[in-house]
Amino acid sequence: MNAPINHPLNMLDPDVLRSFVAIAETGSFTAAAARIYRTPSAVSMQIKRLEEQLGVSVFLRDARNVSLTQDGEVLLSYARRLIALNREAISRFVSSDVSGIVRIGSPSDYGEAVLPDVLKRFAKTHPAVAVDVVIDQSSNLVKRFASGHLDIALMSCVQDMDTGGGEVVFSDEIVWAGARGGQAYLMDPLPLSMWEETCVWRKNAIEALERAGRSYRVAYMTSHSSGQKAAIKTDMAVAPMGRSFLSDDVQILGEECGLPSPGGYDLVLQMAKNPSAPVAALGDHFRACFERFRQTGSFTGI
Structure with missing residues (x-):
């Protein structure tokens, strides 16, 4: 009996993957080309070869915008990891x-x-x-x-x-964070733990409260996240935070608690x-x- 013939798959070219990621992140072939120091036509040819190699389309194109297809979204995850791993490996020995x-x-x-x-x-x-x-x-x-x-x-x-x-x-999404089982969000005016006025989270949160007509006071002022966490966990105040930084002893306070969404960042x-x-x-x-x-x-x- 003859053994099956294994046909090796072609490897993805790291340079092509870098061009692909640059287009995905900038939303433009022209901007991507400037980032990686190539011409737009060269980048376009790279993506054409990539799509031919994979047998799928990775970008949706119109006169103004470039966006990822569903297959492109999947590839983006792999591409970022492959590029980072490649550079990490080279750096380990060369640098x-x-x-x-x-x-x-x-x-x-x-x-x-x-x-x-x-x-x-x-x-x-x-x-x-x-x-x-x-x-x-x-x-x-x-x-x-x-x-x-x-x-x-x-x-x-x-x-x-x-x-x-x-x-x-x-x-990330900005959410209102409060102590799990806490009561601070019920107070009027609403006690807030805040950073200084230039903080993006503070700006979005204050604007959301003012649009909703919710009164508030800054009860805890800190420029460090550790201080803000302490104010939340002791139920002294609620605070706007990135959703990614919440743990089990903190709860998200949404519109059902009378707190409007601060948006994202x-x-x-x-x-x-x-x-x-x-x-x-x-x-x-x-x-x-x-x-x-x-x-x-x-x-x-x-």
């Missing part, structure tokens, strides 16, 4: 002797939930690179990045806002132009971290 300093800025919530995992992985691939971390509000991080004092910055911004060339790596990754190899590698670690969350929901809750 281990690279030295220098990478300066990172992050809001405190993501500093607690994301940085430990990302920096642990980065230390393995770039053990000779020192990392300086600044934890601050997004509005201050914008200024630090613009002045050249940061190489990488994570910043929260209102959805559909001009990101100034930054990459949206994560989107985007987390933007800003990287210095012409980044060094360590900066580019650290950016990939951040992208991989958020992709893992989309796959597993692995952020640590409050």
Whole structure:
């Protein structure tokens, strides 16, 4: 009896996957081409070959917009993981002797939930690179990045806002958080735990309350997520937070509790132009971290 012949499948080209991800993230062949330093026609040819290789369409195109098909959504998940894994593997062997300093800025919530995992992985691939971390509000991080004092910055911004060339790596819903079984949301005026006025979560929440005609007072002011969590858990106040940061002892307070939806926000990754190899590698670690969350929901809750 003859053994079956196994026909090896063609491997996906990492360069093509990078072009595919760039188009998915920018929504434009032209913008993607500028990001990866290729011509739009070259990028278009790459996607044509990719679709022929897979036998499916990955993008829906019209005169103004480019969007992912259902198959494209599936491929995007694989592509991000493959690119991140490829770069991580290369960095492990090629870049281990690279030295220098990478300066990172992050809001405190993501500093607690994301940085430990990302920096642990980065230390393995770039053990000779020192990392300086600044934890601050997004509005201050914008200024630090613009002045050249940061190489990488994570910043929260209102959805559909001009990101100034930054990459949206994560989107989340803002919800009202209160102690499970707590009574703070029943008080009038509503006691709030808030960051300073420049906080995106605060801005959205206040505007929602004012539109709904709900009276409120700022009962607890803090610029750190740990202080905000303490106010919530002791039932001193309720607070607007990203849904991804809630744990079992915190409940979401919705319209049934008289609290209007504050909407959503985007987390933007800003990287210095012409980044060094360590900066580019650290950016990939951040992208991989958020992709893992989309796959597993692995952020640590409050």
